[in-house]
Amino acid sequence: MDHQTEQALIDELLGLSRSGSAYLDQEVTYSDVTDYLDETRFAAEKASLFRRLPLIACHGSELPDPGSFLRSELAGQPALLTRDRDGQVHAFLNVCRHRGARLVDDESGCKFSFSCPYHAWTWSNAGELRGIPHQKQGFPDIDKSRYGLVRLICAEKHGWVWVVPDPGAGTDIDAHLQPLTSDMDWLQMENLQIMQTDRVVCRANWKLLIEGGIEAYHFHVAHAETIGPHFPDNLSSYQMLGPHIRSVLPRITFGELAETEVKDRILRNHANIVYSVSRHRSGWFKRITSSGFRWTRFPPV
Numbered sequence: 001m002d003h004q005t006e007q008a009l010i011d012e013l014l015g016l017s018r019s020g021s022a023y024l025d026q027e028v029t030y031s032d033v034t035d036y037l038d039e040t041r042f043a044a045e046k047a048s049l050f051r052r053l054p055l056i057a058c059h060g061s062e063l064p065d066p067g068s069f070l071r072s073e074l075a076g077q078p079a080l081l082t083r084d085r086d087g088q089v090h091a092f093l094n095v096c097r098h099r100g101a102r103l104v105d106d107e108s109g110c111k112f113s114f115s116c117p118y119h120a121w122t123w124s125n126a127g128e129l130r131g132i133p134h135q136k137q138g139f140p141d142i143d144k145s146r147y148g149l150v151r152l153i154c155a156e157k158h159g160w161v162w163v164v165p166d167p168g169a170g171t172d173i174d175a176h177l178q179p180l181t182s183d184m185d186w187l188q189m190e191n192l193q194i195m196q197t198d199r200v201v202c203r204a205n206w207k208l209l210i211e212g213g214i215e216a217y218h219f220h221v222a223h224a225e226t227i228g229p230h231f232p233d234n235l236s237s238y239q240m241l242g243p244h245i246r247s248v249l250p251r252i253t254f255g256e257l258a259e260t261e262v263k264d265r266i267l268r269n270h271a272n273i274v275y276s277v278s279r280h281r282s283g284w285f286k287r288i289t290s291s292g293f294r295w296t297r298f299p300p301v
């Protein structure tokens with residue numbers, strides 16, 4: 001985010017605060033309750049959103065060295081993330097090309113090759129098939145170059161490893177994230193480290209969780225005893241960045257910016273900024289907050 005944008009966001013919210021106004025859309029819209037309950041729609045969302053658009057699979061610091069690997073599940077797909085000898089990150093289906101056994105059981109570690117626990121076919125951490133026991137007897141004509149691990153589109157950008165879980169999706173990760181480039185550079189998330197990971201399972205449609213995180217309307221009611229007092233009542237704004245959303249949620253100290261010289265005004269010191277990455281029609285997924293290294297992912301289950 002450039003300085004001009006940052007100051008414009010501050011001025012807009014200071015103006016709303018002074019006038020006692022709220023940041024509103026042009027008109028009230030309604031969502032049908034079936035959007036949240038319909039199983040057919042949910043299946044379509046999983047197929048078109050979570051499997052075909054880039055998901056954050058991990059932070060780059062979770063694959064710190066050549067040989068580092070992580071086992072993961074992305075939108076229901078078993079995935080294996082690796083960093084090869086040249087530092088390049090790869091993502092594969094964690095599935096053996098022989099008879100489909102799960103290739104890697106360990107959650108993480110450091111290995112340069114992976115042997116299947118069933119018949120010991122072996123792949124390099126760059127996905128090349130390297131070894132087949134009894135190859136001359138059983139597979140004399142096999143072309144090993146055709147049996148590399150199934151590769152998922154993957155890119156390490158802005159500190160994160162982004163992966164498209166559907167191997168046939170053909171999604172352009174760079175193009176998809178381009179509208180966020182300025183903000184992601186500003187956040188410098190590549191300099192962060194994972195300190196703690198929490199996993200929370202909610203029995204709720206994923207859209208409910210996203211929607212609750214991008215407005216401040218409920219803070220003083222639902223969170224009256226916790227975070228509510230740390231935020232002004234119902235003060236927030238949002239901007240569309242291509243298919244993504246940036247939400248700005250001022251904290252209680254935000255008013256101090258009215259008395260601060262423009263050159264010294266730093267938005268992140270007085271507001272939470274939440275990025276909802278990869279909006280598609282009425283759905284969002286992936287939230288990145290600017291207040292430290294905390295992110296939430298919402299894989300459908």
Ligand code: FES
Pocket residue numbers: 096097098099100101116117118119120121
């Ligand atoms: S299933 Fe993996 S080597 Fe046979």
